[in-house]
Amino acid sequence: MGSDKLLFIEDLHKYYGKHHVLKGVNLAVNEGESVVIIGPSGSGKSTLLRCINLLVKPDKGRIVFDNEEITTGKIDVRRVREKIGFVFQHFNLFLHLTAIENVMLGLIKVKNYPREKARRIAEEALLSVGITEELWNKYPAQLSGGQQQRVAIARAIAMEPKLLLFDEPTSALDPELIGEVLKVMEKLANEGRTMIVVTHEIGFALKAADRVVFFDDGKIIEEGSPEQVILNPKTERARRFLFSIRELYRLE
Amino acid sequence: MNSIEQLLTALIIIVRYGLSNSILVSTLAFFLGLILGLIFVFIEVLGGRLASWTVNLLVVILRGIPPVLLLFIIFYGLPSIGISLNNVVSAIIGLGLISGAYQSQILRSSIQAVAARQMEAALSIGLSKWSAYTSVIFPQALRLSLPGLVNEYTIILKDSSLAYAIGVVEAFTQAVHIAQARFEYFTPLLAVALLYLAICFSLSQVVNYIYLKLRVLGYGQ
Numbered sequence: 001m002g003s004d005k006l007l008f009i010e011d012l013h014k015y016y017g018k019h020h021v022l023k024g025v026n027l028a029v030n031e032g033e034s035v036v037i038i039g040p041s042g043s044g045k046s047t048l049l050r051c052i053n054l055l056v057k058p059d060k061g062r063i064v065f066d067n068e069e070i071t072t073g074k075i076d077v078r079r080v081r082e083k084i085g086f087v088f089q090h091f092n093l094f095l096h097l098t099a100i101e102n103v104m105l106g107l108i109k110v111k112n113y114p115r116e117k118a119r120r121i122a123e124e125a126l127l128s129v130g131i132t133e134e135l136w137n138k139y140p141a142q143l144s145g146g147q148q149q150r151v152a153i154a155r156a157i158a159m160e161p162k163l164l165l166f167d168e169p170t171s172a173l174d175p176e177l178i179g180e181v182l183k184v185m186e187k188l189a190n191e192g193r194t195m196i197v198v199t200h201e202i203g204f205a206l207k208a209a210d211r212v213v214f215f216d217d218g219k220i221i222e223e224g225s226p227e228q229v230i231l232n233p234k235t236e237r238a239r240r241f242l243f244s245i246r247e248l249y250r251l252e
Numbered sequence: 253m254n255s256i257e258q259l260l261t262a263l264i265i266i267v268r269y270g271l272s273n274s275i276l277v278s279t280l281a282f283f284l285g286l287i288l289g290l291i292f293v294f295i296e297v298l299g300g301r302l303a304s305w306t307v308n309l310l311v312v313i314l315r316g317i318p319p320v321l322l323l324f325i326i327f328y329g330l331p332s333i334g335i336s337l338n339n340v341v342s343a344i345i346g347l348g349l350i351s352g353a354y355q356s357q358i359l360r361s362s363i364q365a366v367a368a369r370q371m372e373a374a375l376s377i378g379l380s381k382w383s384a385y386t387s388v389i390f391p392q393a394l395r396l397s398l399p400g401l402v403n404e405y406t407i408i409l410k411d412s413s414l415a416y417a418i419g420v421v422e423a424f425t426q427a428v429h430i431a432q433a434r435f436e437y438f439t440p441l442l443a444v445a446l447l448y449l450a451i452c453f454s455l456s457q458v459v460n461y462i463y464l465k466l467r468v469l470g471y472g473q
Binding site: 079081085090092093095139 | 380
C-alpha cells in the first residue's frame, strides 16, 4: 500500500438485519484528492460514509485509514473520529450552543485546548467559511440553513481533520442557499483537502472533484474522472441515473 | 362577619399557618424526586441491561402505588421495622419517591427527543460517549424537560394535601381546621382552592414562558 493512500477500503459489507446494505465496496482515496460519490437514494452511500468514521460498524471487510487498520476491535475509535470531519445532511449543530461554541466544543473537550486558543481557532474557521463576527453568538435556530451548514463545516475543519466526509450537505437546503455551501466546499477542495462528498450536485462534481464514483445497490458500479462518469458513463445503470439528473438541470 | 370577610380571614390563616408546610413538603419532595429521576435515567441510559431493568421495575412499582398508601406505609408501617420518621419527613420521602418515577420518565423522553442526530454529531467530532451525554445530550434534554418538570411540581403541590392523612398541618389541613371551628366548610375550602389555583396558574405562565424560550433555541416546532 502506497503511503499517498490516505484511505483504503476493501470488500466492505454491512447488513441491517437481513438487509444487505453494502455489498463489497472497494475504494482508495489519495491524500489531497476529492472524491464525489453519486447514486440513487437508499443505495448505501450514507452508510459507507458512516462506516469510514465508525459511526456504523461494518460487518465484514477492511478499512485502512492513515496507515492504520481501523476495522479491528483494538482501535481507539475517538482518535480515528478526531481525524475525520463529518458534515451531515441536516447540519446537526448543537442547538443549545451558539455558532462559535459549536466550533469550540471539540477543540476544548477533545483536543483539550484552553478556551482562548479554542476561540481563536474557531473564529478563524468560521471566517474561512464566510461566517462573520455578527453571527458568532447566534444560536443555530437563528441562522439560515446555509449559514448553519457552513458553521457545521467550520466545526469539522477546526479539528484539523485529515479527511472530510460530506453526506448530502445541500439536500436539506432551500435552493437559493445551496450555492453558498457549495462555494465553501469548492474552496476546501481547491486547498487540497482530502474529501469524500456524497451529493447529487453534478455541477460541483464537474468543477471540484478529482474523481467521481457511481454507487448503486451497495456497490461501486463505475468510477473515473468527473467528465467521463458524468458526461459519458459506461454502464447502463449510471447512464440512466445521470441522464435523469442532467435532464433536471437543463430544465432548471 | 360577611362571607367575603370570612373568605379573606380563612385565606390569611391558611397562608400564615399552612402554606409554608405545603411549600416545604412539595419543594423538598420535588428535589428529592429530581435527584432520583436523574439517577434513574442515568442508570437507564448508561447502565447495563440488568441495571436498567431493575430501574424500570422500580419505576413501574412506584407509579402503581397510590400516594396516600405510600405515606401510610412510611409513617405507620416503617416503625414496626424500627424506622420512625416524623410526619413531615414521611410526606417528603413518600411524595419524592413517586415523583422520582415520574420525573425519570419526563427526563427520559426528552433524552430520546434529543438523542440520535445530536449524538452522531457529538461522536463525529471525537467526543467520548460520556462527554457526548454530559456536554450535548443532557444539557438539551434538561432544557426540554423544564416545562414537564414545572408541571410535575404543580402536581406534587396538589398531592401534598394528602399529607393531611398523616397529620401534617399544611394548607388543606388548616382549611379543614378552620371549617371545623366555624362549623362551616364552604368558605375555608374555597379559600384553599383559590390558593392552589393561584399558584398553579402562575406556574403555568412560567411553563408558557419556557416554551417560548425553547422555541428560540429551535425546539418543539
